Amino acid sequence: APEVETPAAATTPEAAEISAPAKTVYLITMDKMDQHWVTVDAGAKAMADALGLNYKWDAPDVKDNAKQIEAVNNAVADKADLILLAANDPKAISEAVKNAKAKGVKIIYVDSAADEPAIATLSTNNYQAGALAGQTMVEELKASGKTSGKIGIISVNTATNSTMDRENGFRGVVEAAGYTILTTEYKDGDAAASQEAAYGFIAGNEDLVGLYGTNEGSTVGVGNAIKASGKSIIGIGFDKSDAILGLLKDGSLKAAMAQNPFTMGYLGVAQAYAALNDLSTGPAVIDTGVAILR
Amino acid sequence: MPEHLIELRGISKVFPGVRALDKVSFFLKAGEVHALVGENGAGKSTLMKIISGIYNRDEGEYLLNGDSVGDLTPKKAQELGIAIIHQELNMCQDLTVAENIFLGREISKLGCVCQKEMNRDAKEILNKLKIGIEPDTVLRKLPVSKQQMVEIAKALSTNARILIMDEPTSALTEREISELFDIIRTLKSNGCAIVYISHRLEELEHIADCVSIFRDGRHIVTKDFKDTDLNEIISYMVGREIKEKFPAVECQKGSKILEVKNLCSGIVNDVSFDLYQGEIIGLAGLIGAGRTELVRALFGAESITGGEIRLKGRKLNIRTPRDAIMEGIVLGPEDRKKEGLCTKLSIRENIGLANLDRICNKAGIVSRNKENRLAESAIDKLKIKTPSQEQLVNNLSGGNQQKIVVGKWLVRNAEVVIFDEPTRGIDVAAKVEIYNIMNDLKRQGIGVIFVSSEMPEVMGMSDRILVMCNGRITGDLISREATQDEILRCATKYNH
C-alpha cells in the first residue's frame, strides 16, 4: 500500500497545520469494561482537560484484534493527532499503527506496547510484576509453614500477552521455590467462571496451597472461592477494585499487585502534549510500577 | 409396443405400523382414463407415489412400457414421462406461477435460467387451460382453486404420456372442473394414459373408462365402468352395502336460537339468517363464496365489520373464538391439519384442550381423571379407531382425525355447532358416521350449521339450504324442494 512508503517525518508538520487550535488525542484501550481501563481514561482525561486538548476514548466492546484495528483506523479517519494505545496484541495492531504513523498520527503506548516502535511506552512490566506476585506467594506460604504443595493459576486467556507475562513471571519464581503448578485455567476474566474453576482446583487437589489470579476478574473469582471454601489457601491476585479490596480486608486474598492505571493515562497525555509540541518526551519506556496491596 | 404402459405386480409397501399396500397389481393402458377409488387409507396415493418414484416399493415388479424399472426418483419418473398431481397442494408460495411450473426443470443456457422463455411457455399452457393468470404473479396471491389449476398446468407442461391425478377436483369450482374434464378428454385422444383418483364418485361417470377399487391396501377388482354402478363400487369400497348414504332424521324444530342480522366481515357482505333448535342448515356455494369466512366470523375467528349476532335473542359481542365457545357456539374448522388438530399431541390432549375450562379447577390445575373420562367418552361416542387415548393424532387415519375435529366439541353442551367441510377427503363410511353425529346433535335440539361443497350431501343432510355467492346469501331453500341446478343457479348469482 502506497501510504506505507511515505516517511512519517515528511507528513508530520502538515498534519500539525491541519489540526487547527485544539489538537485531538485518542485513547484506545483493549475494551471499556475493566475498571483498569476506566481509571486509565480518568487519568488521561484529567491531564487532557488541564492542557486543553481535545480528548476521546474508544475501544472495542470486547477484547478483539480486528475490532481494535478498526478503532485505530477510525481514529485516524477522525483526524486524531496522537493516539494513546493499549495494544491488545503487539503483532496484530502493528500494521495499523504503521499506517497511522504514515498518515502523521503520533503514537504512545500505555499499559501494553506493540512491536511497531512509538514515541514512548508507559506500562507495568508485567513479567516482573508476575515475579513479584510469585515472591509474595512464596513468602506467604513459607510464613504459614507450607514448604511444598500444588498451586493453581486462573488467567484470562492464552492470547493476552500482559496476563501471559504475569503468569510466566509468577511460574518461574514459584516453581524455583519447589511448588507444583497445575494446568492453568483460562476463564476470560469472568469472575463467576473463574470462581468455578477455582473450586475445581480446591476440590480436585487435597494438597492445594495457593491460588493466583492474573487480572481483576480472575482475582475476584479466586478470592471468593477461597472465602467460600473456608480452607487456609493463600490467594494472590492482580489489580485494584472495590471487590478485591474487600477480599483483602477479610483475608480471603493475601495480596494483590496494583498497577497504576491513573498514572499511565495522566503521564501518557502529558507525554502526548510534549510530543505534539515537539518538546522532549523523556525516556522511551516508563515503568509505571506496581504496588503490593495487603 | 406392449399392451400396457404400466404393469404392477405384487407391489407391497409397509410404513411403521401400517401395511399401506399388500401385493397389489395394477395395469394401465394407453388412452384410457383409469379411475382409482377406495376408502381413506386404502393405499391409492401410496401406489401412485410408488409409480411416480416418491416411495420405493418393498417388493413386487414394476414394468414401464414393458421393461422393468428399479428404484425411481421423482426426477427419473418425470424423464420417463410420468407426471402426478398431488392430493395436497404442493406449490412454492413464494415463487411465481412460471417458476412453479418449471421448478426442477428450469430452462437454462450456460447455467443461467431463461426467465423469458419460461414465462412464455407457461403462458401458453395457462391459456390452453383457459386460466387468465399472469405467469409472473406470485403464487401466494392466488386463491386456492387457481393454485390447484396451476398445479395441473405444471403436470401438463411435462407433456407426460402417463398422468396421475390424485383428487384434483377437491378444491375446484364446477366451471374449472368441466374445463379439466375437457382437457382430460383431449389428452386421452392423444393417447395419454390417465389415473384418476377421487372420492366424488359422481364425477367418474363423466370421464372414467374403467375403475379399480382398493380396500385396506389390497386391490379388490378392476371393472369396465359401463359394467358397474356407483352402489356396487361403494359396496366394494366398504366391503358391505351402505343402506342409506344420507341417514337424515326428522324431528320438529324448536324455538329460534341463533339470529344473524346484516353481518359483514371480509368478503362476507350483509348476511342475515335465523337458526332454530333441532335444525340443520347447509351452507352451499362454490369455493371462494365466503362460507368459511362467514362461519369463522360467527365463531369470532374473523373480525366482524358490521351487523349483529343474537343468541336466544341476546345480542352477543364475540371477538375471539374463546368468547364464542363460552357462549356455546363452536366450530369444526375446514382444514384439519392446519386449523383443526395439534397433531403432535395425543387424542386425550386434543380433546382436553377444547374443554380445559371443564377439567381445570379454579387454580387452573388440570384434573387428569376428568380429562381421561372426557377423552374416553369422546372416543366411545365417535367410535374413533385407536389403541389408546394416548395415541398421537398424527398417527390416525384421515377419517378418525376428522372425527376428533368434530368430536372435541360434542362432550360439552353447545347451543350452536358449526362444521366447515366436515367430510372433505374422507371415505364413505366415515362420512356416514359424521352424518350420524350431526343427527344426534339435531335430536338433542342443538342448532347445526354445516358448510359443504358436495351438493348431494347438503341436500341429503340439511333441513334448509343457504346458498352463498361472493360473500352474499343468494338463496334460502327448503332442501326437500331444492334441486341441484336451482342451487347452482343461486351459487353463481354474481350480479346481485
Place this chain on the structure above:
Amino acid sequence: MQKREYNFNGLLRQTVSIRGMGQVISVSVALIIMTIVFGIINPLFFSKDNMTNLLRQVVPIMIIGMGQSFVLITGGIDLSIGSVAGMSSMISATLMTTGHMNPWLAAFITIAACCAVGLINGFLVSRTKLPAFIATLGTMIIARGIAQLSNGNMNTDGIPEAAKAFKDLFYYGDTFGLYNPIWIGLILFIIFNFILSRTRTGRHTYAIGSNYEAAKLSGVNVILAETKVYIFSAFLAGIVGLMLTAQSGMGTMSAGTSYELNAVAASVIGGVSTMGGQGLLFGTVIGSFIWGVLNNGLQFAGAPLALRNLVIGVVVIISVLIDRVARSGKFDFRKALKSK
C-alpha cells in the same frame, strides 16, 4: 383397555408419557456413564466438596434452561436470556452499591425489570408476530446495552456487607448440608414442572407449539399463552442474574454471556424439540447436568480447553441424533447417505 388407561394416571403417567421420555432415559444413562468415567479418572471427582459444588454450578444453566425449554416448546426461542441475566446482575448490584438500596428491594425491582423485558419479547412475538429469533436477538443486544449503561459502563463495586443475607440466600449459604442455590433450583423446578405438566398454562404451551392455529380455534388465548412463556424465561434469567451478583459479590457487565445458547443445548440434549410441541423439564435438568458434568469433569481430567469444546459440540450433535433415531424408530445411516 380402560383398565390399562387408569393405572397410568397421575404424575407417573405424566413423566412416563411417550413424548420425549425415550430421550430423557437415554441421556440419563449417558449421564451416569460419564459420571463414572470421570470418577475413575480422578476419584476426587466424587468428593462431597466437588459434588455439592457441581450441583451449585449446574443450577444456573438448569434454571435458564427451564425458561428456554418453555419457549422452545411453544416453537419459539429466547436469545435474550443471557443478556437479561447480565442485566439483572448489573441492575441489582448497582442498586445495592451506588443506590444504597436494601438488597431485597433491589432484587425485587431487578426481577420486575427482567420480567418487563420478557413482556416486551412476548409482545413482539405474540402480537407483532416477529420471528422469535429476531425479536429476541434485538432485545438480547438491548439488554446487554442496559447492563452496560446501568453503572455507567463499569462493573460495580463490591456489594455492601449489609447484603450478606442476600449473598447467602442466592449462593454461599447452605441448608441441610446443601447450598441454598441448589434448593432454589429444586423449588423452581418443582414449580415450573408443575406448571408445564399439570396446569392449563402448561397445556396451552404445548398446544401453541404443536399447532398455533388449532390452539386458537380451540379457545386458547394464544397471545396470553405465548407472552407468558417469555415472561417465565426472563424471570428465571433474572433469578440467575441475582445468583451471579451474589456469587461475585459485584455486578459484571459481561455476566451471562452465551448462556442462552448453553440453555438451548441443555434443553435439546434433554430431548426438548426446537420445533415446538415436545419436551419435558426433567429432560432439561438432565441436559444441564450433562453440560455441567462435562465441563467440571473435563477440568478434573485435566483436558485442555480446546478439547472440551470439541467434546461438548460433539455431545450436542450426537444427543440430538439419538433423539431423531428414538423418534423415527430407526435411523439407517446408509439410507441417509443414499436418500435423494
Place this chain on the structure above:
Amino acid sequence: MQKREYNFNGLLRQTVSIRGMGQVISVSVALIIMTIVFGIINPLFFSKDNMTNLLRQVVPIMIIGMGQSFVLITGGIDLSIGSVAGMSSMISATLMTTGHMNPWLAAFITIAACCAVGLINGFLVSRTKLPAFIATLGTMIIARGIAQLSNGNMNTDGIPEAAKAFKDLFYYGDTFGLYNPIWIGLILFIIFNFILSRTRTGRHTYAIGSNYEAAKLSGVNVILAETKVYIFSAFLAGIVGLMLTAQSGMGTMSAGTSYELNAVAASVIGGVSTMGGQGLLFGTVIGSFIWGVLNNGLQFAGAPLALRNLVIGVVVIISVLIDRVARSGKFDFRKALKSK
C-alpha cells in the same frame, strides 16, 4: 400484457420481484438518512479516509451476511460461520507460521477445510434432518475448538514478511483508490447475487425455503440444494477468516466471535425472511451497511458504547417491524394491542 411482460424481464424483473424488494427500498432510504445525519454531526464522517475505511469495515460482515442469507432463504440458519471464520484465521496463520507454508497454498487449504465444515453442516441438516439451529450450534462449538487446537491453544506468531502480498490482497493493499477487500466483497457479491437470482441453484434455494416437499416432489435434488447453501456460507466465512488473518497479520483464536448473529441481523435488516423463501442479497448488502454506518457513525458522534448497543438492537427490531408492515400491507398498532 405480453409487452409488459418483456419490459420486466431480466435482472430488473429479478430485483424488482416481490421477494423483499419493498424492504430493500425502505432500508436504503433509512441508510441514506442515517448517513446524512452522521455527516452533519461530524463532517469528518464524509472524509475520503473515513468512507474508504468504513467500506473496508463493512465488507466482512457483508460477505458473511451473504452466506447467512443463502441459508436463511432455505429456511435454515448457520450459527457456525463465526467460529468457521475464526478457524480459518487460525488454520491459515498456523500453516504460514509454524507450517512455513506458501501463503496462497495455505489459504487454499484453509478454504478447503472451511468448506468441509460446511459440508458437515449440510449433511447434518439435509440428510440426518437435524434442525439447522442445533446442528450448526454443535459445529459452532466444534469449529471454535479446532481454532483453539490448531496452534496449541495459542494465537499464532506474526505471519512472515513473505506473506506481504497476501496481507495486501486481503486487507491492506488498494486498487484504483479502493482497498482490495472492498473489491473482493464486490466481486463476491456479483458472483453470489448471480447465483441466487439467475441460476438453477438460486431457484432451488428459494424453492426449498418456500416449500421443501413441493421442491422435492418437483424433482429438485433437495439434499444437494440444501447442502450447497451451507457450503457457500462456510466458504464465505473462510474468506472472511483470511481477511482477519491479513488484517491482524496473525491468527486469533477468538476471531469472528458472534459474527453469525451480526450476519443474521444484517440479512434481516435487509429484508431476508428467517422463515425462508424470501430475500435479496442486495438487501443483505444494505443491511450490513446500516450495521457498519451505525457502529462507525455512532463512534464519530461520540456516543458511548452502551448506547450503540441499544441503538443497534432497536434498529434490528424496527426494521423487521417495517418489513412486517410492508408485507402484511398494513400494521394497525392499536389493533395489535387489542387483538386477542
